[in-house]
Amino acid sequence: MKIAIARELAVNERRVALIPDVVARLVKQGLEICVEAGAGEKAFFSDALYEEAGAKVIADSGQLWGEADVLLKVSPPEPDEIGKLREGGILIGFLNPLGDPALIQKLSDRRVTALSMEMVPRTSRAQSMDALSSQANIAGYKAVLIASANLPKYFPMLTTAAGTIRPAKVLILGAGVAGLQAIATARRLGAIVEAFDIRPEVKEQVQSLGAKFVDVTLEEDTVAEGGYAKEISEQAKQRTREVLTEHVAASDVVITTAQVPGKKAPVLVTADMVAQMKPGSVIVDLASDQGGNCEGSEAGKNVQKNGVTIMGPINLPASMPVHASEVYAKNLSALLKLMVTKEGELDLNFEDDIIEGACVTHGGEIRSERVKQALGVAVGQ
Structure with a gap:
C-alpha cells in the first residue's frame, strides 16, 4: 500500500x-x-x-x-x-x-x-487521533505569547528599586483545549487570570490551573455532541454579555476561543465592551476566521479601536510548524494504525x-x- x-x-x-x-x-x-x-x-x-x-x-x-x-x-x-x-x-x-x-x-x-x-469522535479511545485538540493546544499557547508581545506592560508582578509593578489581568473566554492552554501559559507568565465558559462542568479544570472561573447561570443546555459548546439562545447570549462586561473592562488582555462547528462564532465581546477597556489593552480573537468572538475583529489583521488592539490571527498552529507537524503526524499515525x-x-x-x-x-x-x-x-x- x-x-x-x-x-x-x-x-x-x-x-x-x-x-x-x-x-x-x-x-x-x-x-x-x-x-x-x-x-x-x-x-x-x-x-x-x-x-x-x-x-x-x-x-x-x-x-x-x-x-x-x-x-x-x-x-x-x-x-x-x-x-x-x-x-x-x-x-x-x-x-x-x-x-x-x-x-x-x-x-x-x-x-x-x-x-x-x-x-474524529471525542472519546477516550480516540484521544491519540484528536488533531483538533493537538492543534488547539498550540493555538492557545501562541495566543498568549502574541498578546504579551503586544501588551505595553509586563505580565508578571515585579518588585524593583522603583517600586512594585502590578501583574497584568488576563481574561480567557472559552475553556476548551485552546482556552485551558491559554490559561496555563498566562499563569506561567505571571498574570492574574480569569476564565469563562458556558459549560459549567469546566469550572474545576479552570480552577485547577490557578484561574478564577467567571460564573454565569444559564437555564438551558450548553453542551453539544462530543463535548463541544452548544449554540445558545439570544436571551442567554445577552445574559452572558451583561456579566462579562465588567470583567472585560477590568482586563488588560482578553483571549477569545469560543467556536461552534459549522456555524458563525458567537459574539462575546461587543463594541461597547471594547470601548470600556483601558487604552493599550489587547484582544486576541482566535475565532476571527469564523466571524469573530469580538465585534470589530478582522481575520488576519490587527485593528485599533479606542486605543485597544484587536488581533485576528489565522491558523496559529502553522506558526509553530515543527511541533504542530509532530503532534499532527502522531494523530495521523494513530488513525492509520486502525486502517x-x-x-x-x-x-x-x-x-x-x-x-x-x-x-x-x-x-x-x-x-x-x-x-x-x-x-x-x-x-x-
Whole structure:
C-alpha cells in the first residue's frame, strides 16, 4: 500500500502531514511512503531527511496524487488538486466539512474516500487521533505569547528599586483545549487570570490551573455532541454579555476561543465592551476566521479601536510548524494504525466508531448526516 504526503499550497500553511521520525516507523511496518518534493521544507524537514527515513521523494505532484492509495494532508485540498486524486483513493486531513460542505460534495463526486480529522469522535479511545485538540493546544499557547508581545506592560508582578509593578489581568473566554492552554501559559507568565465558559462542568479544570472561573447561570443546555459548546439562545447570549462586561473592562488582555462547528462564532465581546477597556489593552480573537468572538475583529489583521488592539490571527498552529507537524503526524499515525493490517493491507472497517465518525465520503456518497445537513443549508434546501 502506498501512502503519500502532499505539499501544502494554502497561504501561510507551514505544517506537513508526516515528519521523518513517524515516516521511519511506518516504513518499518512495511508501508511504502512517498513524499512530494519540498513538502516538509516550511516545517524545517528537508527532502534528505525523508529519504533517510526510507521515504521516496517525488517531484511530480500529479504522479504522487494519482498513484497514492492514501494521501495525507493538513489543509483541505485546493480546487485544482481534487482532480489529481485517484478515484477510489483515500484522502485524510482537515477538510472543514461543516464549514465547506461543497468541497465534500466534490470529493464525493470524485468517488474519493475522505476522512476528516475534524470529525474524529471525542472519546477516550480516540484521544491519540484528536488533531483538533493537538492543534488547539498550540493555538492557545501562541495566543498568549502574541498578546504579551503586544501588551505595553509586563505580565508578571515585579518588585524593583522603583517600586512594585502590578501583574497584568488576563481574561480567557472559552475553556476548551485552546482556552485551558491559554490559561496555563498566562499563569506561567505571571498574570492574574480569569476564565469563562458556558459549560459549567469546566469550572474545576479552570480552577485547577490557578484561574478564577467567571460564573454565569444559564437555564438551558450548553453542551453539544462530543463535548463541544452548544449554540445558545439570544436571551442567554445577552445574559452572558451583561456579566462579562465588567470583567472585560477590568482586563488588560482578553483571549477569545469560543467556536461552534459549522456555524458563525458567537459574539462575546461587543463594541461597547471594547470601548470600556483601558487604552493599550489587547484582544486576541482566535475565532476571527469564523466571524469573530469580538465585534470589530478582522481575520488576519490587527485593528485599533479606542486605543485597544484587536488581533485576528489565522491558523496559529502553522506558526509553530515543527511541533504542530509532530503532534499532527502522531494523530495521523494513530488513525492509520486502525486502517492498516499487520500485513500492510488496507482495512476500512466501518463498524469501528472512529472510522465511521471520521469518514465523510465513500463510494460516491456522503456518509455524514451532519455534512448532508450543512450542504442542504448551503444550497438553500
